[in-house]
Amino acid sequence: xxxxxxxxxxxxTARTVTVGCTTAFAQMWLMPRLGNFWRAHHDxxxxxxxxxxxxxxxxxEVDLRIRYGDxxxxxxxxxxxxxxxxxxxxxPDFARKHKVKEPAELVGLPLLEVISQExxxxxxxxxxxxxxxxxxxxxxxxxxxxxxxxxxxxxxQGIALGWQTLVGPMLEARKLVRLTKAELVPTDATYxxxxxxxxxxxxxTVLRDWLMAEAKVA
Numbered sequence: 511x512x513x514x515x516x517x518x519x520x521x522x523t524a525r526t527v528t529v530g531c532t533t534a535f536a537q538m539w540l541m542p543r544l545g546n547f548w549r550a551h552h553d554x555x556x557x558x559x560x561x562x563x564x565x566x567x568x569x570x571e572v573d574l575r576i577r578y579g580d581x582x583x584x585x586x587x588x589x590x591x592x593x594x595x596x597x598x599x600x601x602p603d604f605a606r607k608h609k610v611k612e613p614a615e616l617v618g619l620p621l622l623e624v625i626s627q628e629x630x631x632x633x634x635x636x637x638x639x640x641x642x643x644x645x646x647x648x649x650x651x652x653x654x655x656x657x658x659x660x661x662x663x664x665x666x667q668g669i670a671l672g673w674q675t676l677v678g679p680m681l682e683a684r685k686l687v688r689l690t691k692a693e694l695v696p697t698d699a700t701y702x703x704x705x706x707x708x709x710x711x712x713x714x715t716v717l718r719d720w721l722m723a724e725a726k727v728a
Contacts (some may be wrong), residue, residue: 511575517529518720523706524680525552525553525554525555525712526556526557526713526718527555527556527557527574527713527714528553528558528568528571528572528573528574529556529557529558529559529572529573529574529576529693529717530559530560530567530568530572530574530575530576531558531559531560531567531576532560532561532562532576532578532656533562533655533656534589534657534660534676534709535559535676535700536574537692538676538679539623539675540558541715543724545634546724547717547720549672550720551636551716551720553641554713554716554717556717557571557645559571559572562575562626562656563598563664573704573710573711573713573714573717574702574703574710574714574717574721575702575704576591576698576700576701576702576703576721577679577702577703578631578698578699578701579698580697580698580699580700581701582658583628583703584707585705585707586703586704586705587703587705587706588701588702589701589702589722589724590699590700590713591683591699591700591701591702591720591721591722592671592676592699593695593696593700594675594695594696594699594700595673595674595687595694595695596637596671596673596674596690596693596694596695596696597615597671597672597674597688597690598610598669598670598671598672598688598694599654599669599670599672599677599681599686599688599689599693600666600667600669600670600685600686600687600688600689600691601663601664601665601672601685601686601687602664602666602686602687604663604666604668604669605687605689606698608689610689612643612654612692613641613642613643613690613692614643614644614702615690616638616689616690617638617644617645617646617647617648618647618648618649619668619669620649620651620667620668621634621649621650621651621669621670622651622653622659622662622668622669622670623650623653623659624653624654624655624656624659624670624671625653625654625657631692632671632673632698634650634671635648637671637694641692641693641694642651642696643692643727649710651667651668651710656676658676660672660686663686664680664686665685669689671684672686672688675700683728700725702718702721702722704718707725720728
């Protein structure tokens, strides 16, 4: 009975905040940094909602959302965290077998196409056009999960588009390498957002400010 009473009292007094983000962002950017947050704010309980469906992140219990786009979402307040750079990546073994130097040489090779429900997501045709390469005869394998696309690229199954802030650790570990020097700097960026109709709690404000600070040093 004493243990049950203590659990109820703790649940009522705990300072909690919930953040929502995609699988790729959670795995490659947020999780490696969360230890810093917990050490600095051990009195705040942080919950996570991880989903690649934006509607899942708009549930009422989600205080803050990490979103990629133009920063304009209905009924959302948004603060820009960081921009990005997009370029082709593949496994070191794939790169050795296919000596790609120019973007035009990517055409005809197996391209891993990530299909996203989020508007503004850059796909192969847009990227190739932006760097002046023809888009005829491209061979794409469509995948609806960015993390799976990375894994396929690391396994030598093809070439994926890499967002620098997310694939950076895999490049450093030589699990992936860049193909060509060509890159696209999109106008879209990564934002932290919250409901425009509900003020942030003190805990959510702490997390928002921490995310902004981490983004500056990323």
